[in-house]
Amino acid sequence: QKEVEQDPGPLSVPEGAIVSLNCTYSNSAFQYFMWYRQYSRKGPELLMYTYSSGNKEDGRFTAQVDKSSKYISLFIRDSQPSDSATYLCAMSVGTDSWGKLQFGAGTQVVVTP
Amino acid sequence: EPEVTQTPSHQVTQMGQEVILRCVPISNHLYFYWYRQILGQKVEFLVSFYNNEISEKSEIFDDQFSVERPDGSNFTLKIRSTKLEDSAMYFCASSGTNSNQPQHFGDGTRLSIL
Numbered sequence: 200q201k202e203v204e205q206d207p208g209p210l211s212v213p214e215g216a217i218v219s220l221n222c223t224y225s226n227s228a229f230q231y232f233m234w235y236r237q238y239s240r241k242g243p244e245l246l247m248y249t250y251s252s253g254n255k256e257d258g259r260f261t262a263q264v265d266k267s268s269k270y271i272s273l274f275i276r277d278s279q280p281s282d283s284a285t286y287l288c289a290m291s292v293g294t295d296s297w298g299k300l301q302f303g304a305g306t307q308v309v310v311t312p
Numbered sequence: 313e314p315e316v317t318q319t320p321s322h323q324v325t326q327m328g329q330e331v332i333l334r335c336v337p338i339s340n341h342l343y344f345y346w347y348r349q350i351l352g353q354k355v356e357f358l359v360s361f362y363n364n365e366i367s368e369k370s371e372i373f374d375d376q377f378s379v380e381r382p383d384g385s386n387f388t389l390k391i392r393s394t395k396l397e398d399s400a401m402y403f404c405a406s407s408g409t410n411s412n413q414p415q416h417f418g419d420g421t422r423l424s425i426l
Contacts, residue, residue: 298411
């Protein structure tokens with residue numbers, strides 16, 4: 200079983216719609232959860248960072264972590280064409296792993312005008 | 313906003329040659345990382361570096377790879393004798409005062425081995 204699973208998409212939505220992304224994982228030791236956005240030929244850009252379970256909101260972005268189900272989500276409200284990118288989930292176990300991140304495969308999102 | 317910078321953006325090298333990829337992490341960060349992404353595959357951890365020594369490395373990071381922080385600003389990844397399968401995007405990342413802080417990535421170096 201892969202440690203972090205993420206549907207590669209592509210996920211196509213009309214402008215203004217809510218984008219819903221998710222990842223599942225198998226390692227119950229993961230404690231830190233991140234979402235990165237990656238544009239073509241660019242590096243991963245940090246969007247959201249959460250510790251343990253719960254919700255976190257930042258502008259149009261909401262991140263949710265359900266550790267009991269080993270499931271994390273990212274929601275993008277009022278999506279814009281500029282949100283078209285690949286979204287990567289990443290996670291780590293914390294201090295014992297010296298920050299080593301495990302990434303999902305990334306979901307390609309296309310927001311159409 | 314401070315950022316991680318990587319040079320060159322694209323490196324083309326003959327198989328068997330040595331290559332050095334360079335990174336300037338965010339200035340007050342203490343933890344440094346290299347990751348790679350083979351075309352169409354996941355971003356994979358290579359190595360973490362703290363206090364002038366390797367903290368953790370993956371099975372990919374074999375004897376052909378080395379990292380160095382030669383001065384107060386640069387962080388380098390050296391591949392001694394490149395192979396075709398080393399062709400990938402290589403990303404440098406850094407994080408702040410502890411390894412649990414989020415990592416910020418550079419835009420990568422695309423390494424092409426001929």
